[in-house]
Amino acid sequence: xxxxxxxxxxxxxxxxxxxxxxxxxxxxxxxxxxxxxxxxxxxxxxxxxxxxxxxxxxxxxxxxxxxxxxxxxxxxxxxxxxxxxxxxxxxxxxxxxxxxxxxxxxxxxxxxxxxxxxxxxxxxxxxxxxxxxxxxxxxxxxxxxxxxxxxxxxxxxxxxxxxxxxxxxxxxxxxxxxxxxxxxxxxxxxxxxxxxxxxxxxxxxxxxxxxxxxxxxxxxxxxxxxxxxxxxxxxxxxxxxxxxxxxxxxxxxxxxxxxxx
Amino acid sequence: xxxxxxxxxxxxxxxxxxxxxxxxxxxxxxxxxxxxxxxxxxxxxxxxxxxxxxxxxxxxxxxxxxxxxxxxxxxxxxxxxxxxxxxxxxxxxxxxxxxxxxxxxxxxxxxxxxxxxxxxxxx
Numbered sequence: 001x002x003x004x005x006x007x008x009x010x011x012x013x014x015x016x017x018x019x020x021x022x023x024x025x026x027x028x029x030x031x032x033x034x035x036x037x038x039x040x041x042x043x044x045x046x047x048x049x050x051x052x053x054x055x056x057x058x059x060x061x062x063x064x065x066x067x068x069x070x071x072x073x074x075x076x077x078x079x080x081x082x083x084x085x086x087x088x089x090x091x092x093x094x095x096x097x098x099x100x101x102x103x104x105x106x107x108x109x110x111x112x113x114x115x116x117x118x119x120x121x122x123x124x125x126x127x128x129x130x131x132x133x134x135x136x137x138x139x140x141x142x143x144x145x146x147x148x149x150x151x152x153x154x155x156x157x158x159x160x161x162x163x164x165x166x167x168x169x170x171x172x173x174x175x176x177x178x179x180x181x182x183x184x185x186x187x188x189x190x191x192x193x194x195x196x197x198x199x200x201x202x203x204x205x206x207x208x209x210x211x212x213x214x215x216x217x218x219x220x221x222x223x224x225x226x227x228x229x230x231x232x233x234x235x236x237x238x239x240x241x242x243x244x245x246x247x248x249x250x251x252x253x254x255x256x257x258x259x260x261x
Numbered sequence: 262x263x264x265x266x267x268x269x270x271x272x273x274x275x276x277x278x279x280x281x282x283x284x285x286x287x288x289x290x291x292x293x294x295x296x297x298x299x300x301x302x303x304x305x306x307x308x309x310x311x312x313x314x315x316x317x318x319x320x321x322x323x324x325x326x327x328x329x330x331x332x333x334x335x336x337x338x339x340x341x342x343x344x345x346x347x348x349x350x351x352x353x354x355x356x357x358x359x360x361x362x363x364x365x366x367x368x369x370x371x372x373x374x375x376x377x378x379x380x381x382x383x384x
Contacts (some may be wrong), residue, residue: 077370081361092367
């Protein structure tokens with residue numbers, strides 16, 4: 001089996017995929033879980049590819065042209081035949097990344113809300129501080145917090161408080177879908193990762209922190225959704241947030257191997 | 262007819278009606294054979310127990326319940342245990358479906374990659 005390291009050009013990345021099954025790379029793989037995102041997916045994939053990064057779109061049972069558009073734009077597409085939710089899609093992506101030899105992944109939303117230019121910030125801070133999980137927070141910009149309804153602000157504050165305690169660092173956006181996850185946490189998440197609401201974000205952050213992995217949060221701006229609306233309604237969100245908090249408070253969350261010093 | 266006999270009859274009829282619903286679901290293929298037989302056995306037990314209610318009288322009396330109420334309590338506890346078992350079963354099935362969907366997606370991607378390798382002229 002052939003092992004080699006690649007760092008730079010897009011063409012060598014493409015060739016690498018076509019000539020070997022296992023590639024060790026220091027560049028992260030960008031994972032984009034997508035459900036019916038045909039309006040934005042091609043643009044998101046192209047902007048990631050333009051930065052010389054490999055991108056995998058996990059098509060979470062879309063009924064539109066998401067998969068085809070992502071593939072044509074240059075992404076590797078993992079087609080889930082049934083909808084597993086963001087957590088299930090991400091776990092599939094983690095497994096792919098580990099199998100392909102990537103040492104880190106960046107998770108980004110398919111709706112184009114996260115500026116792709118900020119991926120480099122996640123990479124830089126991870127390299128500089130040997131972190132396992134770097135979360136891009138929209139709430140580090142104070143004006144964004146002010147636009148949220150009161151009940152949501154309270155929920156975000158409470159989730160942040162619990163996550164901060166677990167991660168031993170200030171977390172303001174524990175539900176952020178813009179993160180960098182590196183080994184050995186990546187391998188642990190590939191083995192065990194929840195797919196219920198907030199399991200893939202808040203709960204995963206808490207679990208990583210409790211297992212001793214190094215977590216940090218940095219500012220990352222977020223733009224308005226270009227197309228479509230958020231999938232969760234207010235009433236349902238409150239119930240699911242309460243459930244997630246209970247899961248974490250009572251330690252009913254999924255387990256990963258604790259990091260060894 | 263005494264009050265107790267009416268209650269026994271109601272319980273037995275309820276179980277028979279439930280058995281008909283189960284059979285209807287089974288005929289439409291919405292319940293697998295395994296679960297159909299399970300539910301039918303439970304219905305039969307319900308009918309049997311409702312007919313033999315006087316046999317439970319000593320235990321019911323000890324618990325300060327009427328025999329019919331005792332039977333309903335036992336049935337309720339049994340139902341709760343059954344729901345719990347079904348929840349465990351559903352959770353396991355869900356995990357297996359997730360795993361299967363993931364494996365399918367990963368294998369498809371691998372297959373497509375290998376197919377591309379076999380056709381270098383397409384690249």
